[in-house]
Amino acid sequence: MTLNEYCYHILLSSTLGEKLTPPPCDIIDIPNLNLEVPIVPNREIKLAFSDQKSKIPRLEHFNQKTNRALAIHHFANHELMAMELFAWAILSFQEIGFEFRNDLFKTLKDEQRHLGMYVKRMNEMGVEFGDKPLNYIFWKFTPAMKTFETFTAIMSLSLEGANLDFATLYGKVFELHGDTESSKLMNIIYKEEIAHVKRGLKVVHHNKIDRESDWDYYSKKIQHPFTPRRAKGYFYFPHTREKVGFSQEFILNLGEYRDEFSNRKKEVIPEELKSWGIYSG
Numbered sequence: 014m015t016l017n018e019y020c021y022h023i024l025l026s027s028t029l030g031e032k033l034t035p036p037p038c039d040i041i042d043i044p045n046l047n048l049e050v051p052i053v054p055n056r057e058i059k060l061a062f063s064d065q066k067s068k069i070p071r072l073e074h075f076n077q078k079t080n081r082a083l084a085i086h087h088f089a090n091h092e093l094m095a096m097e098l099f100a101w102a103i104l105s106f107q108e109i110g111f112e113f114r115n116d117l118f119k120t121l122k123d124e125q126r127h128l129g130m131y132v133k134r135m136n137e138m139g140v141e142f143g144d145k146p147l148n149y150i151f152w153k154f155t156p157a158m159k160t161f162e163t164f165t166a167i168m169s170l171s172l173e174g175a176n177l178d179f180a181t182l183y184g185k186v187f188e189l190h191g192d193t194e195s196s197k198l199m200n201i202i203y204k205e206e207i208a209h210v211k212r213g214l215k216v217v218h219h220n221k222i223d224r225e226s227d228w229d230y231y232s233k234k235i236q237h238p239f240t241p242r243r244a245k246g247y248f249y250f251p252h253t254r255e256k257v258g259f260s261q262e263f264i265l266n267l268g269e270y271r272d273e274f275s276n277r278k279k280e281v282i283p284e285e286l287k288s289w290g291i292y293s294g
């Protein structure tokens with residue numbers, strides 16, 4: 014099987030079971046510039062894109078198991094979209110060389126595993142994947158991800174970057190409510206997401222012009238209405254970006270960044286949590 018064939022399998026198969034089937038070990042990469050890339054993934058009804066609003070439960074309601082399970086449902090949706098979008102990227106960017114294609118593939122395999130782990134955990138907690146509507150927010154960004162560089166800026170530096178904050182925050186909140194299993198899961202995912210964002214930074218360092226700062230490069234690759242606000246959670250943990258290897262300038266600029274989306278209704282932050290990071294609204 015070729016890598017392209019496997020990516021078609023991810024995008025065109027409709028059930029969760031098929032999408033979660035890992036690739037064969039002897040997969041080979043044969044780039045082909047004449048492929049037609051699906052613009053949306055195939056999904057069975059239960060997993061279909063939905064325009065219905067489905068928000069992550071508020072932190073003050075995490076004492077209830079169902080709410081913690083629904084938060085995991087929310088994260089699982091992000092993993093499903095990420096897995097599909099890495100398949101979409103591998104199909105879309107045939108010309109980037111074997112090393113970068115393999116980096117995309119490594120991330121795809123992790124996202125697939127993350128999705129499987131989240132689904133298993135929510136099932137243990139009494140929730141099925143697809144019980145709640147699945148938004149398709151990441152898929153809405155594909156028109157802005159026409160090149161490998163813009164894909165990297167949006168997917169890896171922004172959305173996966175923000176996931177470092179979410180994984181850290183929710184890992185702590187699960188722990189606070191005695192849900193050690195879910196907390197451990199967030200920790201595994203956090204560590205692997207660090208590697209994903211690092212792969213994004215590798216693309217930046219490969220492409221930017223000598224003296225350009227990482228922040229300037231990044232800012233040029235994204236376009237309004239997509240802003241750096243998407244690259245962090247409502248709670249920002251700068252040390253997670255240090256682990257990735259971002260410059261201090263990048264970390265500070267991201268921390269200070271505000272836009273018109275920055276005024277969501279404030280979470281009630283548990284006392285214990287207030288010193289953990291920077292609340293950025």
Ligand SMILES: [Fe+2]
Binds near residue numbers: 092095123127202206
């Ligand atoms: Fe992931």
Ligand SMILES: [Fe+2]
Binds near residue numbers: 173
């Ligand atoms: Fe990721």
